[in-house]
Amino acid sequence: MNKKFFVTTPIYYVNDKPHVGHAYTTLAADVLTRWHRERGDEVFFLTGTDEHGAKVAQAATVAGKPEQEFVDEKAAAFKEAWQKLNINYDNFLRTTDPVHVAAVKTATQYLYEKGFIYKGQYRGLYCQSCEQYKNPDDLINGKCPEHQVEPQLMKEESYFFKLSQFEKLLKEKIESDELEIKPIERKNEVFSFISQGLKDISISRETVSWGISLPFDKKYTLYVWIDAFLNYLTGLGWSGQAGQPPKFFSPDVQLMSKDILRVHATIWPGLLLALELPLPQKIFVHGYFTIDGQKMSKSLGNVIWPEDLVVKFGRDGARYLLMSSLSYGQDGDISWQRLAEKYNSDLANGLGNLVSRVMKLNEEFKINPSTRLRARIKNLEKLFNEIKFKEILDEIWQEIAWANRYIEEKKLWDLLKTDPEEGKKVLSELLSLISEIAKVLSPFLPETSEKIFEQLTLRQDSGLTGKIKPLFPRI
Ligand code: MSP
Numbered sequence: 001m002n003k004k005f006f007v008t009t010p011i012y013y014v015n016d017k018p019h020v021g022h023a024y025t026t027l028a029a030d031v032l033t034r035w036h037r038e039r040g041d042e043v044f045f046l047t048g049t050d051e052h053g054a055k056v057a058q059a060a061t062v063a064g065k066p067e068q069e070f071v072d073e074k075a076a077a078f079k080e081a082w083q084k085l086n087i088n089y090d091n092f093l094r095t096t097d098p099v100h101v102a103a104v105k106t107a108t109q110y111l112y113e114k115g116f117i118y119k120g121q122y123r124g125l126y127c128q129s130c131e132q133y134k135n136p137d138d139l140i141n142g143k144c145p146e147h148q149v150e151p152q153l154m155k156e157e158s159y160f161f162k163l164s165q166f167e168k169l170l171k172e173k174i175e176s177d178e179l180e181i182k183p184i185e186r187k188n189e190v191f192s193f194i195s196q197g198l199k200d201i202s203i204s205r206e207t208v209s210w211g212i213s214l215p216f217d218k219k220y221t222l223y224v225w226i227d228a229f230l231n232y233l234t235g236l237g238w239s240g241q242a243g244q245p246p247k248f249f250s251p252d253v254q255l256m257s258k259d260i261l262r263v264h265a266t267i268w269p270g271l272l273l274a275l276e277l278p279l280p281q282k283i284f285v286h287g288y289f290t291i292d293g294q295k296m297s298k299s300l301g302n303v304i305w306p307e308d309l310v311v312k313f314g315r316d317g318a319r320y321l322l323m324s325s326l327s328y329g330q331d332g333d334i335s336w337q338r339l340a341e342k343y344n345s346d347l348a349n350g351l352g353n354l355v356s357r358v359m360k361l362n363e364e365f366k367i368n369p370s371t372r373l374r375a376r377i378k379n380l381e382k383l384f385n386e387i388k389f390k391e392i393l394d395e396i397w398q399e400i401a402w403a404n405r406y407i408e409e410k411k412l413w414d415l416l417k418t419d420p421e422e423g424k425k426v427l428s429e430l431l432s433l434i435s436e437i438a439k440v441l442s443p444f445l446p447e448t449s450e451k452i453f454e455q456l457t458l459r460q461d462s463g464l465t466g467k468i469k470p471l472f473p474r475i
Contacts, residue, residue, distance in 0.1 A: 004044075005036040006248040010256050011048040011093060011231050013131075014074035015059035018081045019296060020334070021289050023306040024322050025255050028286065028389060030087040031323060032253065034443035035384050044248040046235040047082070048093030049075045053224030054128050057210035067210050071096055084310045085319060086446060093235035095227055104222065104230050105215045106240025107275060111161070112216045114242075116274045122158035122202040125151040131224050132263060133201065146259060159204040159220065166270045167198040173279060179269060180282040182387070183329035186258065190265040198266060229268045233277070243276040251280040253387070261285050284387050287331035304334065313343050316445040317472060320347060323444055324393045328386075340475050347472035350400045351437070351448075356470055357407060358430045359455050361416065367428045380440060389444075396440055403433055431456065448472075 009025045012018060018026075026047055033045040050056075051071040060070035075094050082089065093100060111117045125134040129147040143150050171194050173179045174187065181187035204220035205211060211221030230238075232254070236246035250272075256264060261283065269279045291302040309318035321339050324346070326332040383392045407430070416423035435456055442449035448471055 003036075003041045004248055004252075005032075005041045006044045006046070006236075006251045006253075007032050007036075008045075008232050008235075008251050008254045009047040010260060011050040011095065011228055012078060013053075013056055014049045014051050014071050014078070015056050016298070017074060017077040018306060020304045020306055020309070020322060021257070021296065022078075023081065023085060023309075024286065024289065024326065025257065026082055026087055026089075027085060027319060027322055028255050028387075030085075030089070031389060031443045032255075032384070032387070033088070034446065038442065043090075044236065045089045046091050046093060046232065047089045048091070048231055048235060049078055049095070050224065050228045050231075051075065051094055051096045052211040052221075052227055053131055054205075054208045054210070055131055055224075057208065058128075060210075068096065081306050084307055084315065086315050091235050093231045095231060097234075100231065100234040101212050103234045103238055103240035104212050104227055107230060107242070108212075108222060108226070109215045110240070110242050111271075111274055112159075112214075114274070116162050116165075117159050117203065118162070120158060120160050120200075121155075122160070123153075123155045124202075126154045127151040130259070154202075156206050158202040158206075159214065159217070160200040161203045161226070161267070161270070162200050162274075163267060163270045164198050164200050166273050167194060169273060170194055170198070170266065170269055173269070174265065179265070179279045181261070181265060182282060182284050185329065186261055186283075186285045190261060193262060194266065198270075201267060225263055225267060226271065229271055232268075232280075242274075245277050250278040252282065254280050254283045256283065256285060257288055258285050259288075285329070287326045287329060289325070290331060290333045292335045293333055304336070309339070312475070313339070313347075314472070316448045317343055317347055320393070320445055323389045325390070327390050328388045343472070344474055346397060348470070348474040350397060350404065352470050352472040354400055354404050354407075354430075355434055355452055355455065357404075358427065358434055361412060361427055362431065365416075365424055365427060367424060367431060392440075393444065396437060399433065399437060403430055406430070 007029045009029045012022050029045050029047065033043050036043045049071070056071065057067055060067045063070055079092060108117070125136065126132070127134050127144040127147060127149065129149060130144060134144060134151045139145070139151070171191065174181060174191055174194070181190055201223075203223040203226050204214055204217070205223060206220055208221050211224060212227050214220045214222055232251060233246060233249060236248050238244070238246040238249070254264065264283055272279050289296060291304060294300060294302060296303050306318065309321065313321060321342060324342070325334050379395065380392060383395070406426070410426050412423060412426055415426065434452060438449045438452035438456070451471060
């Protein structure tokens with residue numbers, strides 16, 4: 001049966017171009033999208049950029065550019081990177097898009113009229129790099145653990161969103177998995193955070209001019225997170241009407257990392273409840289990349305840019321290396337050297353070698369791969385539903401390793417001469433395994449998968465025996 005499947009990524013801050021962390025999340029959404037499309041589901045994949053707020057405005061100032069010009073440039077850099085990685089989203093939502101801005105104003109006005117927004121006095125700690133509030137006990141040595149900077153003390157007249165009102169309901173929905181948070185450790189973490197009590201949050205800024213002005217008090221701009229969350233609705237064409245979810249809403253899976261889980265499990269569903277809209281089904285939290293054991297940062301100069309991965313390893317090579325670097329829910333460390341080693345062992349030697357050896361052997365026999373699927377790669381459906389990318393790839397690569405060993409063990413070259421019947425049987429088995437591998441790999445390595453199918457059918461249809469180009473030239 002066809003199902004709808006709506007998957008989202010965070011919309012990224014445009015203070016810089018995307019790095020491998022952003023690429024991982026977006027690629028993960030692309031892989032899920034391709035998998036669900038192949039099964040016949042009706043899929044919508046939404047991504048985009050978060051372009052307002054103090055952090056982005058500051059980056060524009062540093063670059064010496066007007067904000068709009070700066071964000072236009074950076075948003076284009078995100079789109080370009082996704083194109084290079086062969087990521088096919090259905091919509092790329094930018095929060096400076098006037099249609100988004102208008103819908104956000106409509107929704108904010110509604111919340112104000114319904115009494116979910118009220119005026120008060122705000123006093124508290126705020127980390128501008130996170131664009132998030134901090135509790136004193138979040139800090140390590142007085143600093144934000146994420147950014148190693150002291151948060152600012154913020155004190156201003158402010159409008160508040162009545163988040164506290166939804167504390168009990170949110171706890172229930174998270175506990176019962178009506179709003180599922182995966183992996184389980186992340187759910188527990190959020191649950192205990194909410195159990196300490198949810199406070200109303202300040203949603204207006206007097207000093208930040210780069211933002212959406214409050215429709216009921218133009219002296220203020222809207223807190224960037226409120227603006228940002230609504231992208232998950234406006235990205236589907238929502239015009240800001242409470243109680244009227246757009247087609248595809250709510251998200252089946254929202255992908256993100258741990259840095260933004262708390263706000264996604266509190267403010268975001270709080271907004272949805274206030275707007276009488278359904279909550280997301282699932283929030284999936286993947287791990288963080290570190291580079292050579294260190295946090296990735298521009299100041300350390302160790303950032304890995306996705307375009308550089310594509311230049312070195314090719315599109316599918318980059319996709320494979322990214323998707324296989326994080327185990328379920330775990331952080332992962334990468335380095336150029338280990339990526340290159342993995343490329344050579346898994347792609348050049350593993351998959352590439354298997355395909356070229358078998359194709360070469362088959363030049364003489366032109367055996368058709370049988371379409372019968374082997375039972376070995378079987379847990380995929382379950383693993384995809386659990387969002388276990390690396391684990392899926394590991395299963396597939398076990399098959400590849402098995403097949404390469406099988407060729408050795410059977411001494412297939414000799415066998416085809418000494419016992420052609422048996423040799424052809426083995427060859428046919430390998431061909432069908434390769435065609436199955438090409439099929440299950442297609443969400444991850446779409447171009448490679450196509451190339452393999454081409455080679456299989458070329459041989460079959462016309463007996464063409466032109467030179468077989470290696471899928472992954474060694475590095
Ligand atoms: N603009 C907000 C999100 C608003 S969504 C309504 C934001 N942007 S961000 O640019 O900082 O992106 C954060 C997300 O980027 C993380 O949740 C994760 O998806 C991805 N990553 C950023 N750095 C990462 C790593 N080092 N490793 C893995 N993913 C990381 O927060």
